[in-house]
Amino acid sequence: MNFLADENLSPRVAELLTKAGHNAVHVCDLQTKSAPDTTIMELAVVDSRTIISADTDFDALLARARATEPSVILMRELVGLRPPDLVDIILANLEVLEQHLRTGAIAAFTTGGIRVRALPLR
Template identity: 75%
Template structure:
C-alpha cells in the first residue's frame, strides 16, 4: 500500500512503513511541509496514496469535495504513541482495512477501536 505521512507525524512513521514493505513518504520528502491540506490531498491522489494524519480537517475537505479519494487514516486519538507502536497498530489492522482504503474511506484509530466511514461522505 502507498502512504503519505502528514507533517504532524514523525518521518520515522514513513521509514517504518517502508521497512515493512510499503511505499511510504513523508510530506517533507516531497518538499510539502506547511502546504495546505488541499495540496496534501492532491499529492496523495496523484500517487494513489493513503494519507496518514492527526489532522481532522481532511474529513471536512473530503465531505465538501464528495470524492472517493484519497483515503485517510486518522491517528489523532493515538498520537501519544511512539512511531514503532503507531506503525504496529496500522500494520496489525491493514489486512482488514486495505479493502476499505482501496475503495475510499476514512479510518479513525482510537484507543477503544477503529471506525471506518466509506467515501464519499454524505
C-alpha cells in the same frame, strides 16, 4: 500499499512502513511541509497514496468536495504514541482495512477501536 504521512506525524512513521514493505513517504520528503491540506490531498491522489494524519480537517475537506479519494487513516487519539507503536497498530489492522482504503475510506483509529467510513462522506 502506498502511504503519505502528514507533517503532524514523525518522518519515522514513513520509514518504518517502508521497512515493512510498503511504499511510504513523509510530506517532508516531497518538500511540502506546511502545505495546505488540499495540496496534500492532491499529491495523495496523483500518487495513489493513503494519507496518514492526526489532522481531522481531512474529514471536512473530503465531505465538502464529496470526494471518493484519497483515503485517510486518522491517528488523532493515538498521535502521542512512539512511531514504532503507531506503525505496529496500523500494520496489525491493515489486512482488514486494505480493501476499504483501496476503494475510498476514512479509518479513524481511537483508543477504543477503529471506525471506518466509506467515501464519499454523506
